Amino acid sequence: MQSTAAWPGSFARSYDRFAADAAVVERHGFDSVWCGEHRFWYDGWCPAPLHAQAFAAARTDHVRFGTAMLLLPQHDAHAVARNAITLDRLSGGRLELGLGLGYRDEEFAAVGLRRSDRARLMEEKLEILESAWSGPKWIGGMAPAALERAARRGHSVMLPQTLSARRLRAIAARHREQAPAGSRIGVLRDVHIEPDPARASEFRSRLRAHYREEIVSWWGDEPERQLGYVDAAAAVGGAEAVAETLRALREAGATDLMARLSFDFVEAPVVHDQIARLRDEVLPLLEEA
């Protein structure tokens, strides 16, 4: 839900779009739909994902909603708990909370906090949230501290879209050692099914442009290196190539895949087509292996 310089659009329609996308995800039999949070950025990227999801919950029946990630350290934990309780109740128990540390100084400063305090704030606020709402929780991040936090508190982990299968393998193994049984290992992945090499290449260019804006503005240093990670990890190509990438993630230890098909530069009908193709062309290849 963004209105970017490259692809401007109506904020109001973006919430309708998200609800429509969720309905398509549900119709195609996927388990859940995830959305992220960002704040104080020109494009209006949704700062209140649970409210956007409440809107979509009213237009769907059983698809689950997850946040990837809700920036818990920046928020009032009691308010997050109230929002989660309410959304979970209204949706019929369909909420999963993915919780991230946040990385933008501006987001912390706007609410009078320091980014350097984020680990401590995360621990304090997780304590409050856990005692108020017992639904499933995923801790975002791949650093040892994030994995340790997830294991210690009995939550699942959510790994980023920049992580290759090779690097995921070690992280997943470490998590399985530390974490209780039942803790899941989720991984975000940018996905686009496009067998035509020229069009796939064009998608990759647009993906790089999308990330370049974020990296240069938010992630800070070494944009080319970060862009390299994004590019290498993205599952873009024909169904077989995409399935191969996803299979590698599964074999490396991921239990759950959160496929990102929706970007500011992907029109709504294309997103819906991608959802259908993921189900119809890629999943059968994954199931047979």
Place this chain on the structure above:
Amino acid sequence: MRFLIEPCCTDSLAGLRDYANAVECSGLDGLFLTGTDALPAPLVTAAAVAAANDVVLLAVDVELGDRHPVEVAEECAVVDQASRGRLIAVLSAADGHAADFDEATDLLRLAWGARPFRLDGRRWQVPAGEGCVRVTPSPFGARVETWVAGREACRVQWRDPDTLLRELERERATEDRGWAIVAAPLGALAAIGKAVRPRLALDRLPPGLTELWDS
């Protein structure tokens, strides 16, 4: 007089959807949503109802207390956009926070404004450090419709059509705030729409009209 209905005895999406649709069918104006034990975040409830019915106004009890007002502003902006401008933020101070209410409401209005801003207030410094902040997304319209609890609307409990009519006539004679928030069961909405609202819609009704309605 305009009517906002406070739902009772429902904490399900289906129940709230029924309320919203009944409000619309009865010619009433909207819902008034507060936090309940089962649904403690009325802005989340408003977001869901906004998707279930695209006509009714959504007045929400917004209590300002411990939470950073910027966070409240963001949630309201999202609900306002998603509902296409139907949000009415009814502001009140939480217990023990009356002293900060003015600063909090100033901060909300800055946050919903068109420009980046900074506030060096008594309680909040936004942002910490230098620079300005822009809260996004923007409201749907030029601003978020903002009330103060008790100022724009009187609040009454439904008993029966005659009692409600008398209470609202009394309210109007004392202080004509223009809006009534009526806590009412679903089954009462038709009567409010048919028997109560028309009698309060004009300053004066022509003689004999109410007898015509009743026959």
